Amino acid sequence: MALSADWRHSQVHSHAHHPHPPPAPPNPTVTLVDHLADRSHTFSPAELAALPVTVLAACFIQSTGHPLSGPFRFSGVRLLDLLRHAGSDTTALHWVEVVSIDGFGARIGPAELDSDPRILLALTIDDHPLARDAGLVRLIVPSETTEALKQVKWVRTIELF
Numbered sequence: 001m002a003l004s005a006d007w008r009h010s011q012v013h014s015h016a017h018h019p020h021p022p023p024a025p026p027n028p029t030v031t032l033v034d035h036l037a038d039r040s041h042t043f044s045p046a047e048l049a050a051l052p053v054t055v056l057a058a059c060f061i062q063s064t065g066h067p068l069s070g071p072f073r074f075s076g077v078r079l080l081d082l083l084r085h086a087g088s089d090t091t092a093l094h095w096v097e098v099v100s101i102d103g104f105g106a107r108i109g110p111a112e113l114d115s116d117p118r119i120l121l122a123l124t125i126d127d128h129p130l131a132r133d134a135g136l137v138r139l140i141v142p143s144e145t146t147e148a149l150k151q152v153k154w155v156r157t158i159e160l161f
């Protein structure tokens with residue numbers, strides 16, 4: 001596959017740092033689209049909750065809209081565990097694109113997945129289900145501590161390229 005020179009940009013769509021909460025459904029599903037294997041699967045909240053759980057004990061969100069918040073205890077499924085559970089070949093990946101209901105997204109490259117295996121699809125915060133305001137299903141990239149551009153709230157699709 002030919003890759004354009006700018007595919008490494010972490011942000012999928014330009015964004016002014018101010019989240020615009022969309023009308024998110026109370027029971028969010030996450031659809032994994034594996035373009036390499038040409039298949040997709042939609043995970044219900046129950047399926048997501050049944051996957052192996054990982055806890056990240058002390059996370060901070062460096063929001064640009066308000067002061068640093070945290071520490072939070074996020075728990076959920078590691079992105080790597082989700083991909084493996086779905087049978088995706090994580091060694092063949094060019095990048096993973098995680099996109100929200102409001103069209104905000106982040107790209108995670110294979111090197112980043114390797115170096116930060118904690119990258120989490122969080123389902124709970126401080127032992128409570130993530131509320132709508134907190135993002136419902138939220139990508140947590142612990143290594144990104146400056147702008148929160150990868151801390152994608154209201155995750156809807158995860159695409160593998």
Ligand SMILES: Nc1nc2c(c(=O)[nH]1)N[C@H]1C(S)=C(S)[C@@H](COP(=O)(O)O)O[C@H]1N2
Pocket residue numbers: 015016017018019020061062063064065069100101102104134147148149150151152153154155
């Ligand atoms: N879906 C979605 N996620 C998002 C954003 C957004 O606009 N939409 N904004 C990002 C940015 S720029 C910031 S600073 C943080 C803010 O997160 P907080 O409200 O938990 O502080 O969310 C990040 N995640």
Ligand SMILES: [Mo]
Pocket residue numbers: 017018062063064065147148149
């Ligand atoms: Mo931000």
